[in-house]
Amino acid sequence: MTLKLNQITREHLNQELKLTLLLTSIEIKSARNGKSYADFQVQDQTQKTTLRFWDYQPHNSEPELPMIVDCAILVGEYREQLQLTLKKWESTTQTEITVDQLVRSSRWNPEKMQGWLRDYYEYIEAEHIRELIQRMVFEEPFYEKYCTYPAAKTVHHNFMYGILQHTLEVLKYVKMVAGTKKLTQRQVDRLLAMTFLHDWAKIIEYEPVPSESMTVEGRMLGHIFIGAHHTRNMMDTIPNFDDTDALIILNGILGHHGAYEWGSPVLPKTVEAQILHQADKLSGDIESILSFTEDQAARDDQFTDKLWNMGTDYFKGGIT
Numbered sequence: 001m002t003l004k005l006n007q008i009t010r011e012h013l014n015q016e017l018k019l020t021l022l023l024t025s026i027e028i029k030s031a032r033n034g035k036s037y038a039d040f041q042v043q044d045q046t047q048k049t050t051l052r053f054w055d056y057q058p059h060n061s062e063p064e065l066p067m068i069v070d071c072a073i074l075v076g077e078y079r080e081q082l083q084l085t086l087k088k089w090e091s092t093t094q095t096e097i098t099v100d101q102l103v104r105s106s107r108w109n110p111e112k113m114q115g116w117l118r119d120y121y122e123y124i125e126a127e128h129i130r131e132l133i134q135r136m137v138f139e140e141p142f143y144e145k146y147c148t149y150p151a152a153k154t155v156h157h158n159f160m161y162g163i164l165q166h167t168l169e170v171l172k173y174v175k176m177v178a179g180t181k182k183l184t185q186r187q188v189d190r191l192l193a194m195t196f197l198h199d200w201a202k203i204i205e206y207e208p209v210p211s212e213s214m215t216v217e218g219r220m221l222g223h224i225f226i227g228a229h230h231t232r233n234m235m236d237t238i239p240n241f242d243d244t245d246a247l248i249i250l251n252g253i254l255g256h257h258g259a260y261e262w263g264s265p266v267l268p269k270t271v272e273a274q275i276l277h278q279a280d281k282l283s284g285d286i287e288s289i290l291s292f293t294e295d296q297a298a299r300d301d302q303f304t305d306k307l308w309n310m311g312t313d314y315f316k317g318g319i320t
């Protein structure tokens, strides 16, 4: 069996390993001595990582990315952390390997996830709200992207089917809170709708997997504005869309990051919007801890590195 990125451990120190990886970007940088080197972003289905390539000579023709490459990687150590240096790379000659096999994907089954998405849709009763979700989520040109795109570039759900998995997690959490606190049916309708739509615009903000890039529109406008804007426009195509429902759903989308400093232009102004914000944060934070801990599982240390979005390192000793 060929080695995967997450299986590289201290046992491999000072060895040169051969791996087949998906190369998604090359960033050329210059060292203090003026020599240029490059950071190669690579992944297989287990992990994404950066490989440093010291003798990078920019070619006249840039390689077309993403590209499947055979790599020779030297396992070294820097400040007690494993450091992977790329020694040699070339476009693979193994014709049986496809990009899909090297893309990091959700572990959840995509067909099942689509079924669950339908199940949550069926909880919505108000006709105009059902119509909004039908048009924005379940119809093309949106549905296929909604079901395959990642929900982030880094940190959480940054893999294929990420929006779908993340949205399902948040739908599950908000439904549980709505039931526990006995919200009215109309509140539940609005809460589910804003949850379906809160990260919808990531299908516009990001390029499709395996690209790691944001689109120009995404960089200029961001998913919060784009999502609210498309939703407002779609509401206008539905006859007699209730004004109060419109305001509450839009506030939920705009406020879902929960604070000005986290990118929301307004704060959550309803209980539905606040439930969405908390559930969204729960899904993102927990996923980031789990995937970060897993990425670092092969290291000897009892603790992970510091996970920047959580402000702390995590104990690995209790994981069996």
Ligand SMILES: [Fe+2]
Pocket (backbone or CB within 6 Å): 198, 199, 223, 256, 257
């Ligand atoms: Fe978001």
Ligand SMILES: [Fe+2]
Pocket (backbone or CB within 6 Å): 166, 198, 199, 280
């Ligand atoms: Fe989200």
